[in-house]
Amino acid sequence: MTTPSEKGALIELLYQLADDDFILAYRGSEWLGLAPHIEEDVAFSSINQDMMGHANLYYRLLEQLGEGKADEIAHLRAPSKFRNAVLLEEVNGPGTYLEKPDYDWAFAVVRNYFYSVHKQIRLDSLRHSDFEPLAEAARKIMTEQYYHLMHWELWFKQLVTSTDEAKSRMNAAIEKVWRDFGGVLTLGPAYAEMVKANFIDDENVLKQRWMKRIEAVFNETGLPFSGEPRMERGNGRKGEHTPDLTQALATLSEVYATNPQTGW
Amino acid sequence: MSEAKNEFYNVYEVFSKKTDKSPFQHQFSLLAPNADMALIMAKENFFRREQVADIWVVKRENIRGLSQSEREMLKRLDKDYRETKGYGYLKKKWREYNQEQFTEQHILGGKGDAQ
Amino acid sequence: MAAMLDYDRLTEDEKLEHFMERINRGEKIEADDWMPDDYRISLIRLISMHGISEIMGALPEKEWVPKAPSLHRKLAIMAKVQDEMGHGQLLLRVAEDLMAPLGKNREDIMQDLFSGKLKFHNVFHMSAPTWGDAGMIAWLVDGAAIISQSMMLDSSYGPYARALKRICAEEVFHAQHGESIILAMAEGTPEQRDMLQDSLNRWWTSLIMFFGPKSAKETGNSNADKNIMYKIRAKTNEELRQEFFTKYIPRIWSLGLTIPDETIRFDEQTQMWIYKDVDWNEFKQIVTGNGPESHNRLDLRRRSYDNNAWVRDALAAKRAI
Numbered sequence: 001m002t003t004p005s006e007k008g009a010l011i012e013l014l015y016q017l018a019d020d021d022f023i024l025a026y027r028g029s030e031w032l033g034l035a036p037h038i039e040e041d042v043a044f045s046s047i048n049q050d051m052m053g054h055a056n057l058y059y060r061l062l063e064q065l066g067e068g069k070a071d072e073i074a075h076l077r078a079p080s081k082f083r084n085a086v087l088l089e090e091v092n093g094p095g096t097y098l099e100k101p102d103y104d105w106a107f108a109v110v111r112n113y114f115y116s117v118h119k120q121i122r123l124d125s126l127r128h129s130d131f132e133p134l135a136e137a138a139r140k141i142m143t144e145q146y147y148h149l150m151h152w153e154l155w156f157k158q159l160v161t162s163t164d165e166a167k168s169r170m171n172a173a174i175e176k177v178w179r180d181f182g183g184v185l186t187l188g189p190a191y192a193e194m195v196k197a198n199f200i201d202d203e204n205v206l207k208q209r210w211m212k213r214i215e216a217v218f219n220e221t222g223l224p225f226s227g228e229p230r231m232e233r234g235n236g237r238k239g240e241h242t243p244d245l246t247q248a249l250a251t252l253s254e255v256y257a258t259n260p261q262t263g264w
Numbered sequence: 265m266s267e268a269k270n271e272f273y274n275v276y277e278v279f280s281k282k283t284d285k286s287p288f289q290h291q292f293s294l295l296a297p298n299a300d301m302a303l304i305m306a307k308e309n310f311f312r313r314e315q316v317a318d319i320w321v322v323k324r325e326n327i328r329g330l331s332q333s334e335r336e337m338l339k340r341l342d343k344d345y346r347e348t349k350g351y352g353y354l355k356k357k358w359r360e361y362n363q364e365q366f367t368e369q370h371i372l373g374g375k376g377d378a379q
Numbered sequence: 380m381a382a383m384l385d386y387d388r389l390t391e392d393e394k395l396e397h398f399m400e401r402i403n404r405g406e407k408i409e410a411d412d413w414m415p416d417d418y419r420i421s422l423i424r425l426i427s428m429h430g431i432s433e434i435m436g437a438l439p440e441k442e443w444v445p446k447a448p449s450l451h452r453k454l455a456i457m458a459k460v461q462d463e464m465g466h467g468q469l470l471l472r473v474a475e476d477l478m479a480p481l482g483k484n485r486e487d488i489m490q491d492l493f494s495g496k497l498k499f500h501n502v503f504h505m506s507a508p509t510w511g512d513a514g515m516i517a518w519l520v521d522g523a524a525i526i527s528q529s530m531m532l533d534s535s536y537g538p539y540a541r542a543l544k545r546i547c548a549e550e551v552f553h554a555q556h557g558e559s560i561i562l563a564m565a566e567g568t569p570e571q572r573d574m575l576q577d578s579l580n581r582w583w584t585s586l587i588m589f590f591g592p593k594s595a596k597e598t599g600n601s602n603a604d605k606n607i608m609y610k611i612r613a614k615t616n617e618e619l620r621q622e623f624f625t626k627y628i629p630r631i632w633s634l635g636l637t638i639p640d641e642t643i644r645f646d647e648q649t650q651m652w653i654y655k656d657v658d659w660n661e662f663k664q665i666v667t668g669n670g671p672e673s674h675n676r677l678d679l680r681r682r683s684y685d686n687n688a689w690v691r692d693a694l695a696a697k698r699a700i
């Protein structure tokens with residue numbers, strides 16, 4: 001392939017894809033054993049495993065591009081090297097997964113649903129990527145992604161059309177997610193290069209597709225649609241992050257970092 | 265409130281087929297508030313590793329099963345006029361005519377999938 | 380051929396006699412079959428305790444899910460803990476169907492857990508402070524669980540036997556997941572080996588306790604014996620413990636680990652393992668909710684159940700769209 005600047009853009013894109021799935025799967029894994037219903041706990045966990053598996057596929061592509069071993073990439077980078085959207089690193093609610101977890105299921109449903117819709121659209125574009133290994137990975141991931149979207153869409157639609165309490169909690173969660181979802185929809189500073197090399201479609205096209213789909217669901221369920229989502233707490237694609245990510249990475253690498261050289 | 269909670273915990277029976285060709289088989293049951301939820305949960309609760317080609321969920325209260333007395337009545341008398349074992353003597357008969365008795369496959373014409 | 384029975388016309392004594400005949404013939408009892416209250420109560424006690432132990436048992440290992448030291452280990456332990464939740468699901472369904480005629484459902488099981496009426500296995504009251512514990516739990520706690528679960532695969536209660544069949548199939552994966560972690564550490568750095576030995580020291584007493592006290596006399600509890608009479612289970616606590624020793628002690632030794640009991644040895648004459656018995660009062664303290672992590676783990680469970688009550692209320696109140 002490719003010029004050095006194209007390669008740089010490709011690597012940026014792969015970090016975004018990998019880190020988005022990795023960090024959100026981690027937040028999901030904190031819910032393990034704490035979901036509203038035992039049967040749902042099991043179903044949710046499959047989604048998180050799938051997502052972490054997807055991250056793993058992308059980390060392996062980065063490994064092949066000379067970025068280091070997948071486990072090192074996942075466990076040893078500084079927070080500023082992570083390219084996930086800020087929204088996806090946010091804690092599940094007050095408390096930690098070990099102590100007093102007052103987690104918010106409405107936030108989990110809205111964040112995962114909106115992300116699933118975007119992921120579907122993004123994969124649809126990546127399927128035709130000019131970087132063939134990425135196109136191939138996207139096609140593999142899509143089959144599992146179909147069920148994730150079905151899962152979260154069902155939860156979303158059922159909760160926003162149920163009791164007053166559920167509606168008000170879901171509305172609060174939608175508002176919260178809206179403030180930062182713009183960070184998921186952007187491709188960051190290397191965006192023009194990614195599009196020019198045909199790695200992925202224009203971010204504006206992807207964003208419009210997402211808004212159209214979400215607006216349709218809002219109309220169907222009687223929710224007011226409030227225009228473009230914002231990016232209030234920084235652009236994760238530029239390495240801007242919150243302390244939530246620092247905490248997440250400390251947990252994720254706690255054991256591995258004690259001795260990355262040995263076998264575990 | 266507690267009445268509403270009982271409405272959440274509905275029993276759904278889960279059936280599945282392993283491949284396109286296999287018949288549906290009962291797998292297990294789960295609790296869910298409605299059929300759509302039951303379906304998305306069934307997939308991950310019972311088919312994390314097994315191959316599965318299709319899934320049904322059925323609300324248990326919509327199934328009419330047998331009572332224990334009714335089940336006991338199933339232990340029926342022999343009715344050999346319904347079964348091939350009533351015709352065991354045919355083999356010997358055909359031998360008298362220097363013929364082999366047709367096997368099931370012969371009778372069905374060897375065309376595979378019999379109804 | 381068995382005589383046809385019109386159940387509705389039998390006396391209670393005749394029903395019981397017919398029931399015991401079925402049990403002794405090795406027939407399987409189903410959820411809506413007639414059964415003596417005694418049998419139903421024994422099953423509910425055993426299976427709801429087993430089921431809730433799977434749910435509570437997810438919590439100590441879950442502590443290590445995000446911290447697992449590689450992408451592969453993260454995925455494997457997530458899948459393993461998910462399986463345990465799934466085992467809880469299967470077993471609670473079996474218990475719930477037995478409780479239905481008493482007007483009870485999962486809500487009651489959860490409330491019984493929170494009030495302390497429903498107990499869970501001693502091992503899941505203990506703390507798991509290192510990654511070594513994640514390995515030790517999957518290797519030896521699951522190893523112990525496999526022994527006690529597989530002896531009930533032929534249980535007289537059909538739905539329990541079927542649930543156990545699904546469970547045991549997955550336990551094979553758990554055992555290998557545990558062995559893989561343990562072997563990596565045993566072959567690793569001196570720090571890793573120390574971590575492993577510390578973890579074994581921490582879990583040994585709990586593992587002995589796992590199978591329960593030796594005989595009815597020690598506890599005044601004859602549930603185990605009754606369960607054998609009803610062919611719900613096939614072996615006594617001590618028989619299971621001895622099986623566990625035979626299966627695992629040689630392996631523990633083969634890795635150069637030390638069992639924290641200088642007296643343990645196989646006695647050729649009695650063909651039994653001689654070992655230092657544990658303090659069964661401590662066991663009682665632990666399972667009644669006074670173990671090191673009892674309070675914290677129950678709080679996690681209760682908190683998540685209460686925080687999410689609005690979700691169950693919301694879906695209970697609505698029709699599917």
Ligand SMILES: [Fe+2]
Nearest residue numbers: 433462463466
């Ligand atoms: Fe289990």
Ligand SMILES: [Fe+2]
Nearest residue numbers: 463521550553
């Ligand atoms: Fe297990």
